[in-house]
Amino acid sequence: MAASGQISLRGVTKVFPGHDGHPDVHALGPVDLDIAAGEFFSVVGPSGCGKSTLLDILSGLSIATAGTATFDDKPLAGEVPDGIGAVFQQDASFFWLNVWDNVAFGLRRRGVGAPEVARRVDQALAFMGLTGFARAYPAQLSGGMRQRVCIARTLVLEPKVLLLDEPFGALDQQTRLLMGDELLRIWRETGATVVLITHALDEAAMLSDRVAVMSARPGRFIDIVTTGWPRTRDSRIVSDARFGAVTARLWEKLREESLRAMGVAAPHQDQRQE
Amino acid sequence: MTARRLDHVLLLVGFLALWQLLHWAVGPDVVASPAATIVRAGALLGTPAFWGHINATLTAFALASVISIVGGIALGLWLGLRRFAGDVADPILGTLYSIPKITLYPIILLMFGLGVSAKIAFGVIHGIFPIAIFAMNAVRNVAPVFRRTARVMRLSPLATAATVMAPAALPEILAGIRVGVALTLLGTLIGELFAATSGLGFVLIRAMDVHAVVDILAITLLLFCFAACVNASLRLVERWARHGG
Amino acid sequence: MTKVGAARTTFIVLVFAALELLCRLGVIPRVTMIPPSEMIASLWTILASGKFNSDIFFTLYNIVAAAILATVLGFFIGAGLHALPRLRRPLVPLMSAYYAVPTFVFYPLLIVAFGVGRTALIVMGAMFGIVAMIVNTTLGLDHVPPAVDRTAAILRLDRWRALVLVRLPAAAPHLVTGLKLAVAYSVIGIVAGEFILATAGIGKRIAFSYDNFDNRTMYGMLLLLLIGVMIVNGALSAWEKRLHRRFGQQ
Numbered sequence: 001m002a003a004s005g006q007i008s009l010r011g012v013t014k015v016f017p018g019h020d021g022h023p024d025v026h027a028l029g030p031v032d033l034d035i036a037a038g039e040f041f042s043v044v045g046p047s048g049c050g051k052s053t054l055l056d057i058l059s060g061l062s063i064a065t066a067g068t069a070t071f072d073d074k075p076l077a078g079e080v081p082d083g084i085g086a087v088f089q090q091d092a093s094f095f096w097l098n099v100w101d102n103v104a105f106g107l108r109r110r111g112v113g114a115p116e117v118a119r120r121v122d123q124a125l126a127f128m129g130l131t132g133f134a135r136a137y138p139a140q141l142s143g144g145m146r147q148r149v150c151i152a153r154t155l156v157l158e159p160k161v162l163l164l165d166e167p168f169g170a171l172d173q174q175t176r177l178l179m180g181d182e183l184l185r186i187w188r189e190t191g192a193t194v195v196l197i198t199h200a201l202d203e204a205a206m207l208s209d210r211v212a213v214m215s216a217r218p219g220r221f222i223d224i225v226t227t228g229w230p231r232t233r234d235s236r237i238v239s240d241a242r243f244g245a246v247t248a249r250l251w252e253k254l255r256e257e258s259l260r261a262m263g264v265a266a267p268h269q270d271q272r273q274e
Numbered sequence: 275m276t277a278r279r280l281d282h283v284l285l286l287v288g289f290l291a292l293w294q295l296l297h298w299a300v301g302p303d304v305v306a307s308p309a310a311t312i313v314r315a316g317a318l319l320g321t322p323a324f325w326g327h328i329n330a331t332l333t334a335f336a337l338a339s340v341i342s343i344v345g346g347i348a349l350g351l352w353l354g355l356r357r358f359a360g361d362v363a364d365p366i367l368g369t370l371y372s373i374p375k376i377t378l379y380p381i382i383l384l385m386f387g388l389g390v391s392a393k394i395a396f397g398v399i400h401g402i403f404p405i406a407i408f409a410m411n412a413v414r415n416v417a418p419v420f421r422r423t424a425r426v427m428r429l430s431p432l433a434t435a436a437t438v439m440a441p442a443a444l445p446e447i448l449a450g451i452r453v454g455v456a457l458t459l460l461g462t463l464i465g466e467l468f469a470a471t472s473g474l475g476f477v478l479i480r481a482m483d484v485h486a487v488v489d490i491l492a493i494t495l496l497l498f499c500f501a502a503c504v505n506a507s508l509r510l511v512e513r514w515a516r517h518g519g
Numbered sequence: 520m521t522k523v524g525a526a527r528t529t530f531i532v533l534v535f536a537a538l539e540l541l542c543r544l545g546v547i548p549r550v551t552m553i554p555p556s557e558m559i560a561s562l563w564t565i566l567a568s569g570k571f572n573s574d575i576f577f578t579l580y581n582i583v584a585a586a587i588l589a590t591v592l593g594f595f596i597g598a599g600l601h602a603l604p605r606l607r608r609p610l611v612p613l614m615s616a617y618y619a620v621p622t623f624v625f626y627p628l629l630i631v632a633f634g635v636g637r638t639a640l641i642v643m644g645a646m647f648g649i650v651a652m653i654v655n656t657t658l659g660l661d662h663v664p665p666a667v668d669r670t671a672a673i674l675r676l677d678r679w680r681a682l683v684l685v686r687l688p689a690a691a692p693h694l695v696t697g698l699k700l701a702v703a704y705s706v707i708g709i710v711a712g713e714f715i716l717a718t719a720g721i722g723k724r725i726a727f728s729y730d731n732f733d734n735r736t737m738y739g740m741l742l743l744l745l746i747g748v749m750i751v752n753g754a755l756s757a758w759e760k761r762l763h764r765r766f767g768q769q
Contacts, residue, residue, distance in 0.1 A: 281609050478624050494620060501616040
C-alpha cells in the first residue's frame with residue numbers, strides 16, 4: 001500500500017494564456033519535487049513568483065500545462081482528490097453559519113450521519129480551542145479565530161495532506177507565532193503531510209522539516225534546505241544555534257530573487273527576453 | 275426612552291412643525307395642514323370603498339413584486355454564474371435601468387391596454403432591472419475564496435451553488451429586492467395614475483383632477499408610511515442574512 | 520473589438536432586427552408599435568423640420584435647471600446631514616421609501632403655487648432628484664478618508680473651505696453618481712409633469728400624439744427622449760467610472 005499523503009511533481013509547468021492581445025504568463029516551472037508522507041514542507045519566495053499557483057496544482061484546483069503531478073501515485077488531473085485539505089490566506093469562514101455549523105459543513109455535505117458529525121465537530125472544536133465559541137458567528141470573531149475555524153473545518157475531514165497558502169498573512173506577529181505552534185501540534189497529532197506557503201522566512205525555518213526557495217517568476221526551485229529539527233519542536237526553536245544559519249541561508253538565496261521580482265536585479269540567464 | 279427613540283420623536287415633531295409652517299405660508303390650496311391631512315387619512319381608512327382601492331393596489335403590487343423578484347433573481351443569477359453572458363449583459367442592463375421608464379409608458383399602454391395587466395407591467399419594468407443587477411453582482415462578488423473552498427471540499431456544482439454561493443450572495447440579493455420592491459410600488463402606482471379604474475393611483479388622479487388637496491396629501495402620507503414599513507422590514511431581513519457579516 | 524463587445528453588438532442588432540421583422544409582418548400591430556426604421560425616420564423628420572424645437576428646448580431648459588437645483592441643494596443638504604449624524608440616522612431608511620411614492624402627485628399643488636408654466640415643472644423635477652443627490656453626498660462624505668479630513672484641519676481651513684476645497688473633491692466619485700441620478704430623476708419628474716399638464720415640452724407632445732393616435736410623432740419623440748437620455752447618462756457614467764478608477768477603492 002502506497003504511503004498516504006505523498007506528492008510528486010515532474011517537470012510541472014504552468015502557463016496562463018493571454019487574452020485580448022495580452023501575452024501568455026509563464027507563472028511556474030518547470031519544477032520537480034518529492035514531498036514525503038507526513039513531512040512538514042514549506043515554500044518561500046518573492047511575491048508573484050508562483051507559490052500560490054504551485055499550491056493550486058498540488059491540490060488539484062489547477063491543471064499543469066506540462067509535466068505530471070501525482071498524489072499517492074495517482075496523477076492529478078484537474079479534479080481535487082479525496083484526502084486534500086486547504087486553508088487560504090483570505091478568510092473563508094462562511095458568515096451565514098455559526099462556528100459549529102461551519103466546522104460541520106464538509107461532513108454534512110458528505111452525508112455523514114448526525115451523531116457522527118456531532119462527535120467529530122465537538123472534537124475538532126475542542127482541539128482548536130473553539131468550544132466556547134460554537135454558537136458565535138464569524139463576524140463576531142477576530143481574524144485569528146476565524147482562521148482557526150477554517151482550520152477546524154478542514155481538519156474535521158481528516159485530510160492526508162494539509163495545504164496552507166499564507167494562512168497567517170492577515171494576522172499580527174504574536175498571533176502568527178502562536179498559530180505556528182498550533183499548526184505543529186496539529187501536524188504531530190494527525191500525522192498529515194503539511195505543505196505551507198509563506199513569505200515569512202522565520203516562520204518557514206521554525207516550523208518545517210524542509211524549506212524550498214522559489215525563484216522569481218517563472219517560479220522554479222533554486223534551493224531546498226533541510227532543517228533537521230526534531231518532531232517535538234515549537235516556536236522556541238528560534239533559540240537553537242542552527243536557526244540563524246537556516247534563516248541566513250534562506251535569505252541569501254531569496255534576497256537576489258526578491259530584487260529580481262522587483263525588477264532591480266537582472267533576470268536569470270535563461271529567461272532573458274530576446 | 276432611549277436616545278434613538280427620542281431622536282425619532284424629535285424628527286417627527288420637527289417635520290410636523292415645518293409642515294404646519296408651510297401650510298400657513300402658502301395656504302390650504304397648496305398644502306393642507308397636518309391636522310386636516312391626518313384626520314382625512316383616518317376617515318379614508320374607515321371607508322369600505324377606500325379599502326377596495328387599497329386591495330386593488332396591493333394585489334397588483336404583490337403580483338408585480340413576485341414577477342420582478344422571481345424574474346430578476348433568475349436572470350441575475352444566470353448572468354452572475356456565467357461569466358461571458360454577464361460581461362455582455364452588464365452594460366445593457368445598466369442602460370435599461372437608467373432609462374426613465376416614463377418613456378415606456380405609452381408603449382406599455384398600447385401593448386396592454388387599460389387595466390390590471392398594464393399596472394402590473396408598469397410595476398415589473400420598474401422593479402426587475404435593479405433586482406437583476408443586484409443579483410448578478412451579488413453572485414459575481416462572492417469572495418473567490420468561497421468557491422475555492424467548495425472545490426477543495428469536492429462539492430458538486432449544484433451543491434456549491436446551493437450551499438455556498440446562494441447564502442453568500444443572499445445579503446446583496448436582498449438589498450436589490452429592497453430597492454426593487456420600492457420601485458415596483460412606484461411603477462404600480464404610476465400605472466394606476468395613467469391606466470386604471472381602481473386602486474390608489476386612480477383615487478389620486480381623481481383627487482388631482484378636482485384639486486382635492488387634502489385627499490392628495492392624505493393618500494400620499496398613507497402610501498409613504500406603507501413604503502417605509504415595507505422598506506424597514508426588508509432591511510431587517512437583510513440584516514438577518516448578514517449575521518453581522 | 521473584444522469578444523464580449525462583438526457578442527453584445529450582435530445581440531443588440533438581432534433584437535432590433537427581430538422587432539423590425541415582427542412589426543413589418545404585422546405580428547406586432549401598427550396601432551401598438553411602428554417598425555424601428557420608421558421610428559428613426561420620424562425622429563429624423565422631427566429634427567430636420569424643427570417643427571417641435573420649441574418643445575424640445577422647453578424640456579431641455581427645465582431638465583438642466585432642475586438638475587442644477589437638485590444637485591446644488593442636494594449637496595448642501597447632504598453635507599449638512601453628514602455633519603449632524605443624530606438627524607441623519609432616523610432619516611436614512613425614510614429616504615429609500617421616498618422613491619416608492621410617485622411624488623409627482625404634488626404637481627397640481629405646485630401649479631397652484633407657481634402657476635402653469637416651467638417653474639412648477641422645474642420644482643417637480645428637482646424634488647424628484649434631490650433625495651438621490653442627498654443620499655450620494657452623505658455616502659461620498661462617509662468615504663472621505665479620515666486622514667484627508669485631518670490634513671484639512673492641519674492646514675487650518677475653516678469649515679466651508681474644507682468642505683468645498685478638500686471634501687467635495689475627495690467625495691467626487693459619489694457626487695458624480697448623485698449628479699447622474701439627479702439628472703435621470705429630473706427627467707422623469709419633468710416629463711411626467713408634462714404628461715399630466717403642460718403648455719409645452721416633449722412630454723406634452725408625446726401625450727398629445729398619444730391622444731390623437733399619431734403613433735409616428737409619438738414614437739419619434741420617444742426615441743428622441745430615449746437617445747438623449749442615453750447619451751447624457753452614458754457620458755455621466757463614463758465620468759463616474761473614470762473617477763472611481765482614478766480615486767481607487769475607498
